[in-house]
Amino acid sequence: MGVKILTIKEDILGANAENAKGNRELVDKHHILMLNVTSSPGAGKTSLIMQTIGRLKGKARMAVIEGDIASTIDADKVSKEGIPAIQINTEGACHLDANMIKKALDNLDLGQIDLIVIENVGNLICTAEFALGAHKQVMLLSVPEGDDKPLKYPLMFTQADVILINKTDVLPHFDFNMSAFSKTVSGLNPVAAIIPISAKTGEGLEPWFSWLEDALERRGTKA
Amino acid sequence: MGVKILTIKEDILGANAENAKGNRELVDKHHILMLNVTSSPGAGKTSLIMQTIGRLKGKARMAVIEGDIASTIDADKVSKEGIPAIQINTEGACHLDANMIKKALDNLDLGQIDLIVIENVGNLICTAEFALGAHKQVMLLSVPEGDDKPLKYPLMFTQADVILINKTDVLPHFDFNMSAFSKTVSGLNPVAAIIPISAKTGEGLEPWFSWLEDALERRGTKA
Numbered sequence: 001m002g003v004k005i006l007t008i009k010e011d012i013l014g015a016n017a018e019n020a021k022g023n024r025e026l027v028d029k030h031h032i033l034m035l036n037v038t039s040s041p042g043a044g045k046t047s048l049i050m051q052t053i054g055r056l057k058g059k060a061r062m063a064v065i066e067g068d069i070a071s072t073i074d075a076d077k078v079s080k081e082g083i084p085a086i087q088i089n090t091e092g093a094c095h096l097d098a099n100m101i102k103k104a105l106d107n108l109d110l111g112q113i114d115l116i117v118i119e120n121v122g123n124l125i126c127t128a129e130f131a132l133g134a135h136k137q138v139m140l141l142s143v144p145e146g147d148d149k150p151l152k153y154p155l156m157f158t159q160a161d162v163i164l165i166n167k168t169d170v171l172p173h174f175d176f177n178m179s180a181f182s183k184t185v186s187g188l189n190p191v192a193a194i195i196p197i198s199a200k201t202g203e204g205l206e207p208w209f210s211w212l213e214d215a216l217e218r219r220g221t222k223a
Numbered sequence: 224m225g226v227k228i229l230t231i232k233e234d235i236l237g238a239n240a241e242n243a244k245g246n247r248e249l250v251d252k253h254h255i256l257m258l259n260v261t262s263s264p265g266a267g268k269t270s271l272i273m274q275t276i277g278r279l280k281g282k283a284r285m286a287v288i289e290g291d292i293a294s295t296i297d298a299d300k301v302s303k304e305g306i307p308a309i310q311i312n313t314e315g316a317c318h319l320d321a322n323m324i325k326k327a328l329d330n331l332d333l334g335q336i337d338l339i340v341i342e343n344v345g346n347l348i349c350t351a352e353f354a355l356g357a358h359k360q361v362m363l364l365s366v367p368e369g370d371d372k373p374l375k376y377p378l379m380f381t382q383a384d385v386i387l388i389n390k391t392d393v394l395p396h397f398d399f400n401m402s403a404f405s406k407t408v409s410g411l412n413p414v415a416a417i418i419p420i421s422a423k424t425g426e427g428l429e430p431w432f433s434w435l436e437d438a439l440e441r442r443g444t445k446a
Binding site for chain 1 (some may be wrong): 263264265266291292293294296315317333343345346347348349352365366367368369371372376377378390392393396397399
């Protein structure tokens with residue numbers, strides 16, 4: 001049975017890669033920067049997005065695509081800030097795929113957007129396997145999850161362009177060894193930026209905003 | 224493409240259900256209690272298992288089946304305590320399945336075991352879909368993940384027989400509303416026991432041990 005699953009998976013991934021390519025072409029045509037944000041459940045993706053909305057207000061036009069198994073909690077939060085938000089409910093699927101993103105893009109006014117942030121389903125595994133067409137992979141790991149996670153979920157850490165270590169405000173209460181973590185990551189992915197942040201208190205967010213503003217600048221603005 | 228995936232999934236789940244039934248018959252034959260422990264990455268499954276090993280020493284003969292994408296970190300920890308431990312590396316799959324458990328059971332001396340604890344892959348989604356043949360579903364949610372998780376990952380919470388809220392030692396540092404959480408869970412699953420614990424400090428573990436010893440007693444011991 002194992003081999004059978006693998007064959008099916010390859011077909012699905014092949015079709016997904018085609019769709020992801022189409023998404024990339026579409027956002028490129030509109031000079032949009034698109035980010036795929038991944039993490040475990042509750043690591044702080046939405047809090048990071050809320051902080052980023054605050055920072056970019058008046059600087060770049062942002063839209064958010066929210067992926068969840070169920071509920072519209074996150075899209076509601078974003079929408080309250082006056083940001084275009086699309087909620088995708090996967091109804092059981094453990095990740096977003098490129099076809100879902102295509103449908104979301106069809107529902108956004110792409111000519112009026114500089115940055116699209118995709119908040120993927122909370123999961124360190126399946127989300128790493130499905131390309132969405134995003135330009136950059138932004139991964140969050142939160143301090144309470146522990147510094148051994150790169151060894152257990154290597155694909156996600158290998159693919160990340162930037163790794164944000166969130167919830168540094170509670171570092172004193174957990175045994176999280178930042179230098180051990182960095183060493184493990186550098187073995188898997190020597191080029192990813194590692195940025196410790198607290199999306200709750202705002203501490204450490206400057207390097208993240210710099211990274212983002214640099215990426216937006218390279219993309220070219222519409223204004 | 225959506226419909227195609229679903230059809231495939233049903234076939235896989237059908238075959239898995241058959242294998243799970245076989246596993247259940249096998250452990251029943253040996254009067255073993257088998258638990259399937261699930262959570263997000265880093266929520267504290269291994270710490271709970273280590274505490275449980277300490278408590279049951281001399282009372283019940285325990286074995287552990289560890290599921291991870293990669294690495295043997297968790298099985299090594301368990302093995303150091305003199306407990307039979309099987310590590311399953313799923314090499315990318317986001318959950319254990321019944322066939323993997325069958326292979327692990329084949330490598331255990333079932334006549335000498337009272338309790339098998341399966342530590343599933345860290346994931347709140349896929350692990351809920353694949354029955355393993357376990358008698359009870361034990362779910363951990365950690366305080367830092369947030370009290371809104373039942374709304375986002377309803378299947379896992381619906382299936383749980385017992386829900387352990389771990390890392391209560393850091394409750395003062397997080398906005399986790401225990402009564403809001405209990406209310407949400409009771410809407411999905413009115414019968415699951417909810418037990419707040421700290422697997423790190425040991426606080427609150429007595430009700431968990433009572434639950435477990437009661438389940439073991441009902442199972443009947445071999446001695």
